[in-house]
Amino acid sequence: MSFELVSLPYAAALGLCSFLYFVVFPIAVYFRDANGLRRYPNMHPLSGISAIPFMILAHGGARSTYLAKLHQKHPVIRTGPNSLSYGDHRAIKDIYGHNTPCTKDGSYIITAGSHFHLADVIDKHDHARKRKTLSSAYAIKNLEGWEHKVADKTDKLVKHLDACCTSPLKPGEMAETKDLTVDYRKWTNFFTLDAIADIGLSEKLGFLDRGHDRVTGRRLDGTTYECDFRDCLYQNARKQSLLIWPYAWYPFINKVSNIIPFYGRMAKFAQDWEGIPIELAHRRLQRYRAGEKLDDFFQALMEDKNGHPNNLEWGEIVAEVSIMMNAGSATTAIAMTNVLYQLIKNPTMMKQVVDEIDAALEDEDEEEEETGTIAYDKVKHLPFLRACLDESLRLFPPTPHGLPRETPADGVNILGDYIPGGVSVAMSAFVAHRNEAVYPQADKYMPERWLGEEGKSLQPYFLAFSAGARGCIGRNISYLEQTVVLASVLRRYEFALPSPEWQIERLETMNWLLGEMPVKVWRRERKTAPGVGGEGRLTVT
Numbered sequence: 001m002s003f004e005l006v007s008l009p010y011a012a013a014l015g016l017c018s019f020l021y022f023v024v025f026p027i028a029v030y031f032r033d034a035n036g037l038r039r040y041p042n043m044h045p046l047s048g049i050s051a052i053p054f055m056i057l058a059h060g061g062a063r064s065t066y067l068a069k070l071h072q073k074h075p076v077i078r079t080g081p082n083s084l085s086y087g088d089h090r091a092i093k094d095i096y097g098h099n100t101p102c103t104k105d106g107s108y109i110i111t112a113g114s115h116f117h118l119a120d121v122i123d124k125h126d127h128a129r130k131r132k133t134l135s136s137a138y139a140i141k142n143l144e145g146w147e148h149k150v151a152d153k154t155d156k157l158v159k160h161l162d163a164c165c166t167s168p169l170k171p172g173e174m175a176e177t178k179d180l181t182v183d184y185r186k187w188t189n190f191f192t193l194d195a196i197a198d199i200g201l202s203e204k205l206g207f208l209d210r211g212h213d214r215v216t217g218r219r220l221d222g223t224t225y226e227c228d229f230r231d232c233l234y235q236n237a238r239k240q241s242l243l244i245w246p247y248a249w250y251p252f253i254n255k256v257s258n259i260i261p262f263y264g265r266m267a268k269f270a271q272d273w274e275g276i277p278i279e280l281a282h283r284r285l286q287r288y289r290a291g292e293k294l295d296d297f298f299q300a301l302m303e304d305k306n307g308h309p310n311n312l313e314w315g316e317i318v319a320e321v322s323i324m325m326n327a328g329s330a331t332t333a334i335a336m337t338n339v340l341y342q343l344i345k346n347p348t349m350m351k352q353v354v355d356e357i358d359a360a361l362e363d364e365d366e367e368e369e370e371t372g373t374i375a376y377d378k379v380k381h382l383p384f385l386r387a388c389l390d391e392s393l394r395l396f397p398p399t400p401h402g403l404p405r406e407t408p409a410d411g412v413n414i415l416g417d418y419i420p421g422g423v424s425v426a427m428s429a430f431v432a433h434r435n436e437a438v439y440p441q442a443d444k445y446m447p448e449r450w451l452g453e454e455g456k457s458l459q460p461y462f463l464a465f466s467a468g469a470r471g472c473i474g475r476n477i478s479y480l481e482q483t484v485v486l487a488s489v490l491r492r493y494e495f496a497l498p499s500p501e502w503q504i505e506r507l508e509t510m511n512w513l514l515g516e517m518p519v520k521v522w523r524r525e526r527k528t529a530p531g532v533g534g535e536g537r538l539t540v541t
């Protein structure tokens with residue numbers, strides 16, 4: 001008997017089983033509707049049966065933009081068999097608020113490494129323990145300690161921009177290609193990586209000095225290799241964001257997908273990423289063991305403020321270093337690029353913020369002139385500058401992705417509707433921020449909406465840093481970095497994009513990855529304008 005004849009019945013049985021499992025079973029579950037989710041409109045006709053439509057949407061790189069359009073009609077949308085997306089700002093409190101009984105959902109478990117870190121730990125007690133250990137390191141009172149590290153990196157950024165300066169652009173002229181000397185996206189990313197490595201680990205990565213992000217990674221067997229930091233970080237995140245959606249199948253799909261070169265390449269970067277935090281933590285541990293007392297996060301991980309050891313496992317320390325290098329750099333770099341992009345595109349806002357910065361500073365400050373770095377103290381209270389940052393974070397939140405939370409076993413009321421236990425619920429910051437009921441003319445860059453009492457009243461609906469107990473622990477560091485860099489570069493330079501119509505590329509992973517932002521840069525001429533805002537005040541010409 002031939003091989004084909006023997007295997008035919010098996011193949012038929014396998015086909016039948018697959019059909020029953022992948023088609024008949026999900027349809028039966030859909031019609032049984034144990035969680036009562038059929039009452040909500042589907043994102044796609046098949047969303048109630050399968051996560052595949054969401055996966056396909058993810059490959060387009062603009063999930064939240066698509067959802068925002070759907071949410072203009074529907075406050076709640078079913079995005080998968082067991083997941084709901086919310087578009088009504090009143091759901092923020094129910095899903096993310098301090099008293100929410102919801103927890104992070106299973107997606108955080110399947111992407112976690114051998115140990116959880118602060119951002120992917122689910123258990124509330126475990127999270128509280130970690131947050132307590134780290135909150136002393138991230139506390140606002142430490143801002144002073146970080147300022148000189150941020151200033152040092154700003155000096156380096158300015159040094160590079162000084163070297164790239166071109167002649168001033170005449171009004172009405174367009175930048176010539178040869179004058180687009182800086183990729184602002186890349187250099188702000190070098191800035192945030194150098195800054196967080198110094199703040200967190202007292203490590204001098206030197207990306208701003210060298211102009212590239214080549215680093216050493218360490219394998220578990222102790223051997224090392226070289227790789228590019230940003231490629232490893234972003235390609236790892238990208239692969240997860242494309243394939244994770246059928247959670248239960250993700251570990252399998254993640255492996256099998258590697259036979260396709262498109263995913264295989266990302267997998268190689270993902271593997272290389274794993275060794276970067278190991279090497280950084282390893283290097284810092286050696287200094288700790290050598291008795292160096294350094295003022296950084298690593299110290300807070302190892303000991304409490306009375307010098308008692310925290311006794312964390314090595315895997316947990318590496319996990320914390322990993323999230324710090326990831327969350328602590330990627331988002332802030334996106335924010336820095338976005339805000340300059342918005343200001344170049346909105347010259348009236350640019351003039352207003354530049355005037356505010358100039359009015360807050362001395363006419364001539366030798367140190368500032370030499371280094372180009374503006375002290376945080378001098379600009380941290382400028383309302384319009386902060387409004388420009390917040391409006392940019394609103395319009396294009398660096399993490400637009402709807403951060404999924406799982407409803408508790410007893411279920412929970414969201415927007416007044418009972419949702420049973422075990423359902424994934426989420427609200428994308430992008431969706432929240434484009435809600436016309438909260439933010440009129442939501443698609444426009446209008447920093448003034450953040451000023452005064454009206455601005456304060458928007459805070460509960462501002463989701464850029466998420467909200468509640470799982471909200472961002474690093475926002476103060478981020479505002480410090482963003483404020484110092486923006487004030488420093490706007491005080492010293494003018495910028496132009498390739499053309500007025502030019503648009504930056506955005507690719508949604510969990511964060512919103514940006515393409516290059518080539519800019520022309522030149523020194524801003526400031527001259528004395530007697531009688532305007534006081535004798536000797538400097539204005540932009």
Ligand code: HEM
Nearest residue numbers: 118119327328331332335399403465466470472473474478
């Ligand atoms: C513009 C800059 C930033 C944005 C937009 C941002 C956004 C966010 C968001 C949306 C979350 C919630 C994540 C989730 O629920 O899964 C988060 C959490 C977190 N962020 Fe940030 N972040 C920024 C800067 C930073 C910085 C500079 C650091 C570190 C220095 C940092 C460290 C963290 C950590 C450790 C968490 C987890 C907190 C917890 O679960 O207790 N972030 N961030």
